[in-house]
Amino acid sequence: MTGDAGVSSIDPVAVGGEGLGVQTLRPRRxxxxxxxxxxxxxxxxxxxxxxxxxxxxxxxxxxxxxxxxxxxxxxxxxxxxxRTRASISKYGIVEHGFFGGVSTVAARDVAGVLRVQLYRANSLDTTQELFVVERTGRGAFRMRGRFWDEPTMDRVADVLGVEETVGSEPMTLAELREANPRLLYWFERRSLTR
The missing domain is CATH 1.20.5 (Single alpha-helices involved in coiled-coils or other helix-helix interfaces)
Structure with a gap:
């Protein structure tokens, strides 16, 4: 499928039998x-x-x-x-990042998916953020609403076969940093205003 939101494939990859069921997700076009x-x-x-x-x-x-x-x-x-994409299946996630890095998360390490609305800096506008959370509580994979569309985010929990938790209220980055800093990138864990 193609469109403004990017390209994704929902067809299983045929590798003998039913296939791996890999979905390749790409950022917004x-x-x-x-x-x-x-x-x-x-x-x-x-x-x-x-x-x-x-x-x-x-x-x-x-x-x-x-x-x-x-x-x-x-x-x-x-x-x-x-080259940026995420390949997701019931076996885990393989992410090919913007700078060329490849990270892999096995499905057995995934505890669940968390979606929250984060306020943008100095604004009342919010963006959807999706975090794939490991069993240790660390964020293993993140999809930012500025780069990924909501229909693409909607498929992640279903494909991984885990529960999705949706935050009830929008929050600021500072509130998320206090509540669960292990979800954030290393450079977001410290406030510049302290």
Missing amino acids: TLGWSIGMTIAALALPLLAAELWLMNTRESWPVIAATASVGVVLILVAWFGYR
Whole structure:
């Protein structure tokens, strides 16, 4: 299936018999454009300033180098986005991250799925967050609402065959940090205001 929310496959992978039932989930398709446009928006003013301030005959290598770096950054971001995916089955999760890392979580280590509404920084708007929680209480896999759509998140607990808990009230990152810091990334566990 394709669409603005990305590409996902719900067909089982045929490996003798009934198959593994692997679903490959991808982030929102519009995210790729957002990343590329952000990098372009940062690089274009620098190029424009170089063109204006420098004599183009003597400084063309500097301008060409700046343009090349901008194009390389856009391509790296695009390929990082294209390789990002999560393969989920009743046996666990294999996540291929934006920066190329691969992490695996066995289904036997998964205690459940937690979904909460988190307030965005300095806003009353919220985003859906999904956490796959290990039996130790640590967050093993996370889906942020800015990157993944809700129908994709809806399938995770069903495919893993675990219970999903939905938070009743929206919360701030500080409240989540106090309630369960082990769900968060290492850089989110400390407040910058202390």
